[in-house]
Amino acid sequence: MTTVIALRRSWDKHWTAWAMVVPVVLILAVLILYPLANGIWLTFTNQTEANQLAEICTKSITGGEVCRENPNAWSYVGFDNYVNILTGRIGEFWQWTGTTVIWTAAGVAFHYGLGLGLAVLIHREMRFRGLYRVLLVLPWAVPAFISAFAWKFLFNERLGLVNSVLDAFGFDSVAWFADRWSSLFVAVLTNIWLGVPFMMVALLGGLQSIPSDLYESAEIDGASPWQRFRHITLPGLRPVSSTVILLGTIWTFNMFPIIFLVTEGQPAGQTEILVTGAFRAAFEGIRNYSLASTYGVLILSILLVFSVFYRRVLRRQGEVW
Amino acid sequence: MAGRTKGKSIALHTTLILASLIAVGPILWVVLSSFKPGYAVQSTEITLIKDPTLANYRYVLFETRFPEWFLNSVIVASLTMLIGIFFSATTGYALSRFNFPGRRSLMMVFLVTQMFPVSILIVPIYSIMSTLGLINTLPSLVIAYLTIAVPFCAWMLKGYFDSIPTSLDEAASLDGCGPFRTFWRVILPLARPAIAVTGFYSFLTAWGEVAYASAFTQTDDKFTLAYGLQQFVPQFNAQWEYLTAAAVLVTIPAGIVFLFAQKHLVSGLTAGGTKG
Numbered sequence: 098m099t100t101v102i103a104l105r106r107s108w109d110k111h112w113t114a115w116a117m118v119v120p121v122v123l124i125l126a127v128l129i130l131y132p133l134a135n136g137i138w139l140t141f142t143n144q145t146e147a148n149q150l151a152e153i154c155t156k157s158i159t160g161g162e163v164c165r166e167n168p169n170a171w172s173y174v175g176f177d178n179y180v181n182i183l184t185g186r187i188g189e190f191w192q193w194t195g196t197t198v199i200w201t202a203a204g205v206a207f208h209y210g211l212g213l214g215l216a217v218l219i220h221r222e223m224r225f226r227g228l229y230r231v232l233l234v235l236p237w238a239v240p241a242f243i244s245a246f247a248w249k250f251l252f253n254e255r256l257g258l259v260n261s262v263l264d265a266f267g268f269d270s271v272a273w274f275a276d277r278w279s280s281l282f283v284a285v286l287t288n289i290w291l292g293v294p295f296m297m298v299a300l301l302g303g304l305q306s307i308p309s310d311l312y313e314s315a316e317i318d319g320a321s322p323w324q325r326f327r328h329i330t331l332p333g334l335r336p337v338s339s340t341v342i343l344l345g346t347i348w349t350f351n352m353f354p355i356i357f358l359v360t361e362g363q364p365a366g367q368t369e370i371l372v373t374g375a376f377r378a379a380f381e382g383i384r385n386y387s388l389a390s391t392y393g394v395l396i397l398s399i400l401l402v403f404s405v406f407y408r409r410v411l412r413r414q415g416e417v418w
Numbered sequence: 419m420a421g422r423t424k425g426k427s428i429a430l431h432t433t434l435i436l437a438s439l440i441a442v443g444p445i446l447w448v449v450l451s452s453f454k455p456g457y458a459v460q461s462t463e464i465t466l467i468k469d470p471t472l473a474n475y476r477y478v479l480f481e482t483r484f485p486e487w488f489l490n491s492v493i494v495a496s497l498t499m500l501i502g503i504f505f506s507a508t509t510g511y512a513l514s515r516f517n518f519p520g521r522r523s524l525m526m527v528f529l530v531t532q533m534f535p536v537s538i539l540i541v542p543i544y545s546i547m548s549t550l551g552l553i554n555t556l557p558s559l560v561i562a563y564l565t566i567a568v569p570f571c572a573w574m575l576k577g578y579f580d581s582i583p584t585s586l587d588e589a590a591s592l593d594g595c596g597p598f599r600t601f602w603r604v605i606l607p608l609a610r611p612a613i614a615v616t617g618f619y620s621f622l623t624a625w626g627e628v629a630y631a632s633a634f635t636q637t638d639d640k641f642t643l644a645y646g647l648q649q650f651v652p653q654f655n656a657q658w659e660y661l662t663a664a665a666v667l668v669t670i671p672a673g674i675v676f677l678f679a680q681k682h683l684v685s686g687l688t689a690g691g692t693k694g
Contacts, residue, residue: 107519110518111519113512113516113597113598114512114515114516114518114521115512115518115520117508117509117511117512117516117601118508118509118512118513118524120505120508121506121508121509121568121572122524124505124564124565124568125527125565125568125569127546128539128543128546128561128562128565129531129534129539129565131542131546132539132541132543132546133534133539133542135542136539136542139541139542215434215437218430218434219434223427223430223431225434229434230680231680232438232441232442233434233438233441234441234676235441235442235445236441236445237622237676238622238669238672238673238675238676239445239672240625240626240644240668240672241626242626242628242644242647243626243665243669244444246661246665247444247445247447247448247665248444250447250448250451250658250661250662251444251447256459256658258447290440290441290444293441294441298683344532347532347533348532351533351534351535351536353536353629354626354628371535372535372536375535384541386541389540389541390541392535393535393539396533396535397533397534400533401530401533404529404533
């Protein structure tokens with residue numbers, strides 16, 4: 098009885114809030130939490146496109162349907178999928194993970210560094226400020242697959258602008274996608290170009306929230322520009338920075354279209370990152386559902402561990418987040 | 419920050435002009451190439467403008483199903499934008515104003531959804547969609563894109579609502595507004611910058627997505643632009659001249675939405691980004 102009353106009271110107090118979030122919660126439950134649970138369950142099976150049916154039904158001559166058990170139906174395989182992936186029997190998990198780490202670290206570092214630099218430059222009063230801002234944010238408005246295509250076009254070995262320019266200056270053209278590192282370089286460059294605007298805009302917003310009298314009093318106290326940057330700007334940006342670095346890391350880690358379309362894994366799959374490698378391993382040929390899910394769970398686990406670790410570091414530095 | 423020396427000023431503008439060129443350059447090059455005839459696109463000679471022609475555009479617009487795909491994309495992206503704004507605004511408001519049981523876990527779930535790679539979700543979502551009979555329909559795409567866009571947008575809007583003083587809500591409630599009316603009449607209009615960013619983000623998410631589109635649409639009258647364009651990229655001998663024209667046509671609507679939103683981008687993202 099008391100629980101009923103407590104529930105009632107809770108309902109009376111919170112029903113507006115719940116009413117406002119319930120559609121989103123429902124959609125997420127149906128389309129994310131259920132698929133997640135389903136996906137985790139799949140990792141312990143060997144389900145593929147070919148063996149997913151428990152029964153094979155055939156139409157008989159009389160018009161009825163005859164169903165018999167599928168002799169090659171899927172079954173539980175325990176941790177086989179994980180073992181196969183982690184020992185490298187299927188795919189190149191460790192190489193892909195290494196590439197992913199390089200890809201993510203380089204991407205986020207340059208996104209943040211360049212974004213911060215440009216935000217600081219553009220934050221001050223000057224002529225053409227609005228114009229610069231629009232131009233610098235423009236890459237954000239271009240859909241990722243179009244950017245991927247544009248950069249692939251620029252670095253095309255035969256007709257790309259970059260090689261034409263190299264030619265014109267008397268250098269040899271470079272077969273960009275024939276070497277692992279130059280191929281990865283092009284992909285990282287594309288991704289940097291794509292991601293700087295978001296960082297710049299977010300950090301610009303952060304800069305505007307730092308009270309300007311802090312700078313004035315620091316100037317009166319004789320602080321150098323570098324000291325002001327170091328002791329006012331950076332600490333003032335911490336709340337924004339911690340959020341956008343975490344989001345940026347997650348987004349870059351799972352960034353599918355750039356590698357998939359720009360390098361296509363060339364040469365010989367050496368530039369695959371985890372998400373693209375997993376996609377090719379699981380979906381080319383017969384679609385292997387259980388393998389795809391296993392990769393998904395591994396990727397999710399890496400990101401979860403990272404974000405728990407990240408939050409712990411932040412908290413140790415006194416961040417309440 | 420007045421009294422900058424001349425040298426510093428030149429350095430500042432040079433840097434920014436250079437950065438702007440890098441930002442705009444690749445787009446500009448594609449635009450220029452789209453007006454060249456095929457042989458000029460395929461040649462190694464560097465020319466900005468060469469025998470300008472609209473032939474590439476004519477081909478893309480009239481010889482392919484481009485207009486149909488374009489319409490599909492407009493429908494999907496607009497619906498995602500409108501529904502996305504509505505859901506993320508109500509959710510963001512509830513997260514910002516009410517301390518209800520489940521609030522913290524919902525915030526956590528929103529963050530975690532950002533970590534899901536498409537590869538883990540695509541198969542189960544596909545089977546849900548086919549159970550609902552939605553495969554090869556546009557609503558299946560709208561629903562899938564909402565799951566990508568809404569968590570981030572609700573998070574961002576929550577931050578923005580946090581920056582609007584609660585005294586406004588209290589005043590409205592004293593005037594006899596219920597919580598929904600307060601939200602709709604008082605808070606939402608004040609949050610216009612953040613709404614603009616939310617809309618921009620949802621629109622772009624839907625406009626450029628390929629993986630779900632390739633899984634959920636099957637006949638070429640249901641393709642979105644992003645997926646339909648893959649047809650121009652055969653394994654060998656890509657038709658670059660058509661691709662450039664198509665790329666320009668695809669980017670224009672996103673650019674228009676961007677122009678509407680860009681004024682608000684900084685202020686809209688400010689509060690949203692700062693207060694996770």
